[in-house]
Amino acid sequence: MNIAEYMQTLGKQAREASRQLAQAATEVKNAALLATAEELDKQREELLAANNEDMKAGATRQLDAALLDRLELNHERIDAMIEGLRQVASLPDPVGEITEMSYRPSGIQVGKMRVPLGVVGIIYESRPNVTVEAASLCLKAGNAAVLRGGSEAISSNKAIAQCLMQGLKAAGLPETSVQVVETIDREAVAQMITLSEYIDVLVPRGGKGLIERITADAKIPVIKHLDGVCHVYIDSYADREKALNIAINAKTHRYGTCNTMETLLIHESQAASLLPALTEAYEAKGVELRGCVRSRLVAPSMLAAIDSDWTAEYLAPILAVKLVDCLDEAMTHINTYGSHHTDAIITENYTRARRFMAVVDSSSVMVNASTRFADGFEYGLGAEVGISTDKIHARGPVGLNGLTSQKYLVLGDGQIRG
Amino acid sequence: MNIAEYMQTLGKQAREASRQLAQAATEVKNAALLATAEELDKQREELLAANNEDMKAGATRQLDAALLDRLELNHERIDAMIEGLRQVASLPDPVGEITEMSYRPSGIQVGKMRVPLGVVGIIYESRPNVTVEAASLCLKAGNAAVLRGGSEAISSNKAIAQCLMQGLKAAGLPETSVQVVETIDREAVAQMITLSEYIDVLVPRGGKGLIERITADAKIPVIKHLDGVCHVYIDSYADREKALNIAINAKTHRYGTCNTMETLLIHESQAASLLPALTEAYEAKGVELRGCVRSRLVAPSMLAAIDSDWTAEYLAPILAVKLVDCLDEAMTHINTYGSHHTDAIITENYTRARRFMAVVDSSSVMVNASTRFADGFEYGLGAEVGISTDKIHARGPVGLNGLTSQKYLVLGDGQIRG
Missing domain, CATH: 3.40.605.10 (Aldehyde Dehydrogenase; Chain A, domain 1)
Incomplete structure (x- = not known):
């Protein structure tokens, strides 16, 4: 032929x-x-x-x-x-x-x-x-x-x-x-x-x-649908229960999907309160944690993250964890290392939610919801031929x-x- | 450097x-x-x-x-x-x-x-x-x-x-x-x-x-903004005055613009009534007419069109003229030889207008209006960086x-x- x-x-x-x-x-x-x-x-x-x-x-x-x-x-x-x-x-x-x-x-x-x-x-x-x-x-x-x-x-x-x-x-x-x-x-x-x-x-x-x-x-x-390096950012104003539920769901509901969280960002003021509970929950599900230096001071059982972890789409039970000092650091991290797919903030603060929505440059930007919702059916499109990480069309x-x-x-x- | x-x-x-x-x-x-x-x-x-x-x-x-x-x-x-x-x-x-x-x-x-x-x-x-x-x-x-x-x-x-x-x-x-x-x-x-x-x-x-x-x-x-091979189709149900005004305006208002008509399609039933008036008006403005065989039987002063005239973007005082037997022939001609830029039908018939709007595959489809309106300012966009003949974005x-x-x-x- x-x-x-x-x-x-x-x-x-x-x-x-x-x-x-x-x-x-x-x-x-x-x-x-x-x-x-x-x-x-x-x-x-x-x-x-x-x-x-x-x-x-x-x-x-x-x-x-x-x-x-x-x-x-x-x-x-x-x-x-x-x-x-x-x-x-x-x-x-x-x-x-x-x-x-x-x-x-x-x-x-x-x-x-x-x-x-x-x-x-x-x-x-x-x-x-x-x-x-x-x-x-x-x-x-x-x-x-x-x-x-x-x-x-x-x-x-x-x-x-x-x-x-x-x-x-x-x-x-x-x-x-x-x-x-x-x-x-x-x-x-x-x-x-x-x-x-x-x-x-x-x-x-x-x-x-x-x-x-x-x-x-x-x-x-x-x-194009390239990779999904999705983030959840737990803000200093996050509701504890929502933060725990969403951080666990976004990672562990399914490991191989593009809208699965790959990096968890936590405001430093929340680390002492949330990280122990989170590491326990993740470890119970067999998720390997790779933390930044500061996060490992709070949760020493985590492995040490290296640079390539911040851009990794694991599609596996592995999660990168990073403490940040402020909302801006979180947004800059997401816009720099993420893949512009789906990123969420957990916060009760109106102004911070509003800034996150405006500044984060991703195809789906979420407030107090699991990244796993980024999908044609959940959005009411009925079905999808894919998830575009492009900006054109x-x-x-x-x-x-x-x-x-x-x-x-x-x-x-x-x-x-x- | x-x-x-x-x-x-x-x-x-x-x-x-x-x-x-x-x-x-x-x-x-x-x-x-x-x-x-x-x-x-x-x-x-x-x-x-x-x-x-x-x-x-x-x-x-x-x-x-x-x-x-x-x-x-x-x-x-x-x-x-x-x-x-x-x-x-x-x-x-x-x-x-x-x-x-x-x-x-x-x-x-x-x-x-x-x-x-x-x-x-x-x-x-x-x-x-x-x-x-x-x-x-x-x-x-x-x-x-x-x-x-x-x-x-x-x-x-x-x-x-x-x-x-x-x-x-x-x-x-x-x-x-x-x-x-x-x-x-x-x-x-x-x-x-x-x-x-x-x-x-x-x-x-x-x-x-x-x-x-x-x-x-x-x-x-x-x-992309490729060429503008724009058509006006004068339907059998066209209003005579609207047809004459628009056909003349679409060609002669400006010769060098992409939304200028380059081919005029006329329903055969309108030819005897409209072509003599149109050729007179065009010739008075110095527009060179290139007609199909049948149109030249009605208006013998026109030159003979050749195949390449149907795809030409003249950007000049030249116009191709063709008689068609029906709406479908007109639409097929436009979709085949046109550049999908801007095309207009002149008709008083509701069903034909509706079909033309649905079938003609152009970035602007018009009913009873001059193709010259295809422009960001006229559409209320304020200004434009160009006119896209693409379908994407x-x-x-x-x-x-x-x-x-x-x-x-x-x-x-x-x-x-x-």
Whole structure:
């Protein structure tokens, strides 16, 4: 197969499909989502068989246990995909929303209409459910999608693609509205990220290395999700109970997620009161603590943190701990060493909360809430294709609106410029 | 001078300044704008002398008359710059605007806060007033700016930079908030567009060639303004007077602007009634008409259009004319040959207007109004750094909001995820 030609063909077909999709009625898009859900239900055996091929190949290639776990499909996970499709079908359609219409002195009326982006390219790893999630969000937002999953999930993804095509067909939409790249050749990604004529935006989902490589070489705008080095700052005015609950939840609710706290900052006035209780709680859960020099004077059981701990995204039961002298030191630390993902302050002080919200330069800034809430579902977006750490276009959890654009509408009665 | 080091230094300084600017109060930013206006007024002689150097050098280099005209400063143009600064000072500050706050089932309150992008890099040609316009919009939106003007305007731009620095200083803001690149070495642009660590977004303003080169090589997101191949479609249900007025205004109000109509589409049922009046009006203004075969049967005085006319941005008194059989043909023509900039339908038919608005994929879609209205000032944005033909981030005229981003705010009372 000539990979360049193959990707060009996928791109062209996606562009053509996108023109039809952009005009598709909400009920037609929802019908395709629900029909796909039905197909997944009907084709459980085929899906599990295809997934089994991937799992066997993965075992032969000696993929690690965590990766094999993410790769695996079972009835529960198929149920979750079906439920996800139904949820996306139940979300309001963002396309066509008209906002901000107002009259100008010339007599024209100016506002904005929300429209699809066109074609979205998604590049992701291992978890086959991403194929359904990403496809369903793109489709609901009126976009065609080109999906490039990991080579380890190729059989599963092809089987899911069959269900999507059936679903699209049943609703009378082009089967090329969602296309799965059916080659594991890496050249396909290299080609895909240069198809600026056919793909409007790329959403890479995966490790930081993958995303950096794609961003460096892409000729298409990229909605990036780099690392999540999230902080909780316990202020001198923090409520003790809220501080303990949130600091423990933000670290230990899940270790491997991007919105997990990686560094805990504590105002020095709170250290003696809170650190012993916190270290006890963390150690009971097996969290390794790495503290700054001053914090270790209060809690000597902690290991000594080194410079690289302040920028580390552990994704593991490890936490860096630092005492700070004031709010400003905390905010400077967050803006300097953090990844601009999600950061929280625990305080009862109105002015400090207000300053933290204004100064901290992160995609989500929180007051008295766990960083773990930074997620499309918790924010009411329904679902997300990722969490953007960019400032351009979409920032934070990217849901349906992040997959759209707004054009200007101008309504007149024959106005001309004088 | 080592250009790479020089640009790195500018970048670093901009990044540092941006941190302070992001927190600057509205009144401080406005004070800087007004103080700069005063400086421009005080330093008129210096500005005119510096500009005179550029004009002399331009004459020696035999720059063409149009370019020299754009380059020239005089008292009127300095007045306009001063007035522009005052207008930007009078605009509402976009930074800190909080919207869409709502409660979620978990009890957290989620919404968005508008924040500066950080550092904006602007690359432009000839007109020195862009230095003031771009700097003032970036500053008002809380961004630091790195400005790279054309080599032909280097002395004028340096003189304007002096006024900006004085204005910033008077308001107590870092003088590095706005930096003009003070070398004409082209390597400076090559370096600038790779400074992803220090510059958050690039806004190139100039010819299509410049913008395409920058987009191809940039390692930073680009807000692009490519060409404006704008259409007016006169529908079968058009009001005769509105159609004539708008078709003439959209072409002849100004020939060199990006929102000027370049192709006129006419429903075949209107041709016999409108084309003779239109050709007469255009020819009276010296507009060269290039018609399709069928339109020339009605108006034989038109030249014959060739394929390249349908994609041409003439920026000149030339107009392509085409008859179409139906609304769909018109919309397909616009989406295929246009540049997704600004396109208008003239119709009294509700359903057709509604379809045109939904289907035409342009940054501005108009009904019964002249394409010439596509401009930041006419849209109420106050001013613009450009008109984006992109779909990512900002689309259409880019004003203060286009130079900002939105972060999520989450307010809680100690909520944790269960």
